[in-house]
Amino acid sequence: MVQKKAMYKDVVKTIGEDEEVSDYSEESDEELEPTKQKSRKNTDFDTGFDFLTSVEEYNEDKWNDLSKYVKRKAKYKTDDKISKVRQKRSLEEQDKIEDESPAKEQIYLSDDELKHDKIKVKQKKIKKQKETEADIFFEDVDIDTKDASFYQMNLSRPLLKAISQMKFVHPTTIQAATIPIALEGRDICGCAATGTGKTAAYMLPTLERLLYRPSSGIPVTRVLVLVPTRELGVQVYQVTKQLCQFTDIQIGLAVGGLDLKTQETVLRKNPDIVIATPGRLIDHLKSTPSFNLDAVEVLILDEADRMLDEYFAEQMNEIIKQCSRTRQTMLFSATMSEEVENLAAVSLSKPIRLFVDSNKNVAYNLRQEFIRIRAERESDREPILAALVCRVFKEHCMVFVQTKKQAHRLHIMLGLLGLKVAELHGNLSQPQRLEALERFKTKTVDILVATDVAARGLDIPGVQTVINFVMPVTIEHYIHRVGRTARAGRAGVSVSLAGESERKIVKEVIKNARNPVKNRIIPPDVLEKYRNKLEKLEPEIAEILQEEYNERQLSKVENQVNRAEKLLKGEAEEKRPWFQTKKQRQEEKNRLDSTFQKNKSDKKEKTKFKGKSKEAPNDKVSDELSKVALAQARLAKRKHKPKRINTVREETTTFGGKLGKKQKSFFGEKNDNTKIRTIKKSSNFKSKAKFKSGAKNKKGGKTFGRPQQKKNR
Numbered sequence: 001m002v003q004k005k006a007m008y009k010d011v012v013k014t015i016g017e018d019e020e021v022s023d024y025s026e027e028s029d030e031e032l033e034p035t036k037q038k039s040r041k042n043t044d045f046d047t048g049f050d051f052l053t054s055v056e057e058y059n060e061d062k063w064n065d066l067s068k069y070v071k072r073k074a075k076y077k078t079d080d081k082i083s084k085v086r087q088k089r090s091l092e093e094q095d096k097i098e099d100e101s102p103a104k105e106q107i108y109l110s111d112d113e114l115k116h117d118k119i120k121v122k123q124k125k126i127k128k129q130k131e132t133e134a135d136i137f138f139e140d141v142d143i144d145t146k147d148a149s150f151y152q153m154n155l156s157r158p159l160l161k162a163i164s165q166m167k168f169v170h171p172t173t174i175q176a177a178t179i180p181i182a183l184e185g186r187d188i189c190g191c192a193a194t195g196t197g198k199t200a201a202y203m204l205p206t207l208e209r210l211l212y213r214p215s216s217g218i219p220v221t222r223v224l225v226l227v228p229t230r231e232l233g234v235q236v237y238q239v240t241k242q243l244c245q246f247t248d249i250q251i252g253l254a255v256g257g258l259d260l261k262t263q264e265t266v267l268r269k270n271p272d273i274v275i276a277t278p279g280r281l282i283d284h285l286k287s288t289p290s291f292n293l294d295a296v297e298v299l300i301l302d303e304a305d306r307m308l309d310e311y312f313a314e315q316m317n318e319i320i321k322q323c324s325r326t327r328q329t330m331l332f333s334a335t336m337s338e339e340v341e342n343l344a345a346v347s348l349s350k351p352i353r354l355f356v357d358s359n360k361n362v363a364y365n366l367r368q369e370f371i372r373i374r375a376e377r378e379s380d381r382e383p384i385l386a387a388l389v390c391r392v393f394k395e396h397c398m399v400f401v402q403t404k405k406q407a408h409r410l411h412i413m414l415g416l417l418g419l420k421v422a423e424l425h426g427n428l429s430q431p432q433r434l435e436a437l438e439r440f441k442t443k444t445v446d447i448l449v450a451t452d453v454a455a456r457g458l459d460i461p462g463v464q465t466v467i468n469f470v471m472p473v474t475i476e477h478y479i480h481r482v483g484r485t486a487r488a489g490r491a492g493v494s495v496s497l498a499g500e501s502e503r504k505i506v507k508e509v510i511k512n513a514r515n516p517v518k519n520r521i522i523p524p525d526v527l528e529k530y531r532n533k534l535e536k537l538e539p540e541i542a543e544i545l546q547e548e549y550n551e552r553q554l555s556k557v558e559n560q561v562n563r564a565e566k567l568l569k570g571e572a573e574e575k576r577p578w579f580q581t582k583k584q585r586q587e588e589k590n591r592l593d594s595t596f597q598k599n600k601s602d603k604k605e606k607t608k609f610k611g612k613s614k615e616a617p618n619d620k621v622s623d624e625l626s627k628v629a630l631a632q633a634r635l636a637k638r639k640h641k642p643k644r645i646n647t648v649r650e651e652t653t654t655f656g657g658k659l660g661k662k663q664k665s666f667f668g669e670k671n672d673n674t675k676i677r678t679i680k681k682s683s684n685f686k687s688k689a690k691f692k693s694g695a696k697n698k699k700g701g702k703t704f705g706r707p708q709q710k711k712n713r
């Protein structure tokens with residue numbers, strides 16, 4: 001373990017030895033306690049820290065490049081409503097509130113609110129953790145990250161130049177392990193903690209190989225990167241743009257919500273790399289002439305466990321069967337489910353398993369805190385959250401919730417308290433989503449309330465705190481959520497509100513924690529104060545929600561009228577083909593949404609009580625908790641479902657498979673350390689030559705995806 005700690009310190013050592021970085025780790029005495037709001041200066045951001053470039057630099061230019069994909073402008077109506085209500089209130093209570101004017105001090109904190117929270121260390125005896133197979137493997141493997149250097153990896157000059165411009169000094173462990181092997185063209189299943197640089201780990205060798213593509217002839221798309229969310233697609237696009245800024249490699253972005261026509265124009269030119277979300281990619285495959293995946297030689301699944309779960313199953317199957325069977329496939333995530341590993345074992349060709357962290361590890365520098373909510377005090381979640389973000393975690397804080405409705409409500413509630421807040425979830429338009437993210441990145445807002453759409457992969461520099469308003473569905477969800485902070489060697493804090501029904505997952509977190517976690521207790525009188533504050537806000541929240549409801553109804557009617565007008569003029573709506581029929585799509589939706597029946601009955605219940613507008617305090621979070629519980633029940637049901645015997649040949653299973661092979665046997669190489677070292681040392685000449693000559697991998701037999709069929713397009 002000690003050895004392992006040392007290893008991590010090396011990985012994240014880009015912070016200069018003499019630089020001061022807050023230490024929130026167990027050894028630290030520094031507790032995070034309430035403070036008065038500091039006056040806002042840019043120096044809030046640790047300017048001396050040069051792990052990444054500055055926030056401004058991070059967003060510079062890349063956003064402009066992206067702007068071609070964003071045609072509509074985002075409208076921020078909720079914030080206007082919040083400030084209108086606040087202005088009205090300040091007029092009513094002129095004498096008092098004016099002193100607390102947001103310009104002078106964002107939120108006024110009385111002395112009693114500054115009372116310290118109680119922090120208790122959860123005394124977990126750190127038992128020597130049982131070493132998993134992966135631990136044993138990586139304890140032994142001589143991946144020498146200390147001395148590893150990008151310069152010894154046979155990367156070409158334009159890439160090295162980009163690396164140095166991005167201020168990457170040493171490769172991280174996953175990069176040191178992946179790059180040489182990926183350059184060999186091998187299939188990889190890679191797992192490393194959040195924020196350890198997996199994007200560059202798979203992208204650098206891919207770009208290197210692309211530099212050796214045949215220079216003449218018509219352009220073809222050779223690399224496909226699939227990601228589960230639109231925001232992550234945008235981010236991978238931006239990082240790739242940076243990495244290949246000194247090359248002539250072309251990149252296309254095909255994610256949902258962004259302008260279809262612009263994407264079509266880009267895809268028609270067959271860019272070397274396409275970064276896509278599955279749904280939008282299928283849409284283009286069906287509707288964009290001359291764009292196809294026939295020539296894809298490298299397929300990368302970022303957040304592989306998510307990409308291969310049942311929600312994406314049908315779409316992934318449709319995409320994968322269109323890629324060349326002799327491609328190189330790389331799967332990456334901070335969490336790998338057993339299913340993915342098994343699937344990879346049978347579907348990839350002699351894959352190498354690179355597990356730098358066990359798939360239950362949170363980031364090394366993360367300090368984990370919990371706040372216990374007693375059964376009868378579920379209604380305290382909102383006051384607790386308000387007390388946390390108003391007093392302690394005022395800046396660069398992400399709050400995760402389970403439902404879009406709750407995200408919106410909290411945006412209004414915290415906004416009315418005087419905080420600068422944005423929301424991010426699937427009910428917003430894509431321009432609104434990107435704008436919210438941008439405002440949080442550039443620190444225009446301090447708090448981002450988000451659903452799990454922001455939980456995976458997003459790399460937002462300087463996120464200091466992640467708050468879980470309710471515990472997520474699984475420990476994997478938890479790892480990804482809290483992984484938005486403590487990235488790339490920085491310190492970060494997570495605070496999770498945990499009720500009685502959520503204790504199981506808390507226990508699991510504690511069991512997997514490298515260091516003991518902490519218990520935070522907010523003083524009862526502080527909590528009482530926030531309960532009262534929020535109670536007074538209820539009519540204002542209701543007013544804003546009502547106004548928004550009226551607006552929605554109005555625009556619904558307007559839309560109907562517009563549609564009717566179009567029909568009368570004989571302008572039919574453009575219908576885009578899809579790989580499933582409408583019926584199949586609906587059936588799949590119903591199958592996946594176990595809440596379907598429940599929602600139906602809920603709706604009936606709700607209509608019964610129509611007119612009763614005031615929610616009981618517990619109802620405010622009951623939707624949140626019941627959604628988590630339902631998802632957990634569904635997962636448990638699936639887990640306990642007996643596995644079916646294959647009565648048909650394995651080729652017909654979802655992602656294909658090799659007949660007669662024992663699933664895990666393909667990972668035989670994982671313990672073969674010498675082999676990994678040998679591969680590391682050998683040059684990447686072979687793989688370059690392969691691209692150069694355009695020769696296809698003769699190994700064959702990659703059955704990830706059904707056997708390729710002749711396409712008649």
Ligand SMILES: Nc1ncnc2c1ncn2[C@@H]1O[C@H](COP(=O)(O)OP(=O)(O)OP(=O)(O)O)[C@@H](O)[C@H]1O
Pocket residue numbers: 014051052167168169170171172175192193194195196197198199200333334456457458459483487488
């Ligand atoms: N070698 C390096 N040196 C310094 N910084 C690096 C290096 N590699 C990556 N980074 C930075 O680390 C941060 C995290 O990288 P990235 O988003 O690829 O992590 P990840 O492992 O994919 O995380 P997640 O599991 O959350 O998706 C980024 O800001 C990136 O610029």
